[in-house]
Amino acid sequence: MSTPQIGIAIAAPSGRAPDNDALQRGVRRLEQQGFLVHNYYDDDKRFQRFGGTDEWRLAQLNAAAADPQVQVVIALRGSYGMSRLLPMIDFHKMADSGKLFVGYSDFTAFQMPLLKQTGRISFGGPMICDDFIRDEPVAYTLNQFWDCLRGPVHAVRGVVAEGVADNPVVDVSGKLWGGNLAMMVSLLGTPYFQALEGGICFIEDISEHPYRVERMVLQLFYAGALDAQRALVLGDFSGYKLAPLDNGYDFDAMLAYLRERLPIPVLTGLPFGHIKERATLPYGGAAHLVSTERAFDLKISDYPTLG
DSSP states (O other): OOOOOOEEEEEOSSBOOSOHHHHHHHHHHHHHTTOEEEEOOOGGGOBTTBSSOHHHHHHHHHHHHHOTTOSEEEESOOSSOHHHHGGGOOHHHHHHTTOEEEEOGGGHHHHHHHHHHHOOOEEEOOOIIIIITOSSOOHHHHHHHHHHHHOSOEEEEEEOOTTSOOOOOOEEEEEEEEEEHHHHHHHTTSTTOOOOTTOEEEEEEESOOHHHHHHHHHHHHHTTTTTTOSEEEEEEEESOOOOGGGTTOSHHHHHHHHHHHOSSOEEEOOOOSSSSSOOOEEETOEEEEEEOSSEEEEEEESOOOOO
16 A cells, blocks of 8 residues: 655745745755645745735645645745734634644744644744755754654653753653744734743744843743743754853853743753754643753653644
């Protein structure tokens, strides 16, 4: 008996492709690997920094969700643009499609209201640009992705970076939620924000100075979004520059302050964010987090799979 092809839809609800030739090579590579690819992105219809006008980007998302040959919808890339679409997205139609929606960064603004309005779990994971179009694909990232989608249980191991303070020792369970920190904060006070009670919250960001990270985490804390959380788990926060005026205030100083200020454990070492080796995380899955001082294991279950 032959195995049915996995249908992958590409939609660009946010930024446009930086290199359309590389995108087309990536599409051909996926097809050569046996996937059925439906590319709803049209580079000729790009608009400003976006993957099309608001209406066209929404149309891509709707078409991908409606395609009966598609099981997985992967965002072209992040950048910015999802926020513009939120009032126009029919999240119940997205959930009812049964598709597995995948992305990170700007895609956080889709994942949170999808779960809030419908209870549908999505995936923080790779995007077409550039995870699937690299000259040398990153095995860890792609293996994490397919292992997670096959399920039924997914495991992620985190390791504290050399020179970073030890993690607190924890053994906690809760629903996994979070995403890009700037996008989470941008949704605070809107109908699209939801903090999962008793959850395990993960965050990441790129090119944000430690003081901005601290400020955004404190905003979540002051807004009550971190109340009753089991843990806060930090992914990658790279791409920033320190200055002489920081006078010793760096990531480590920020981390120490948050651990002193927040009433929940704060861990580092999650391989998630704007990095090459990226874990895949079911947004809303049931998670169990067990840590030692220098590493932790995160196991996630109770999420939709390709099975």
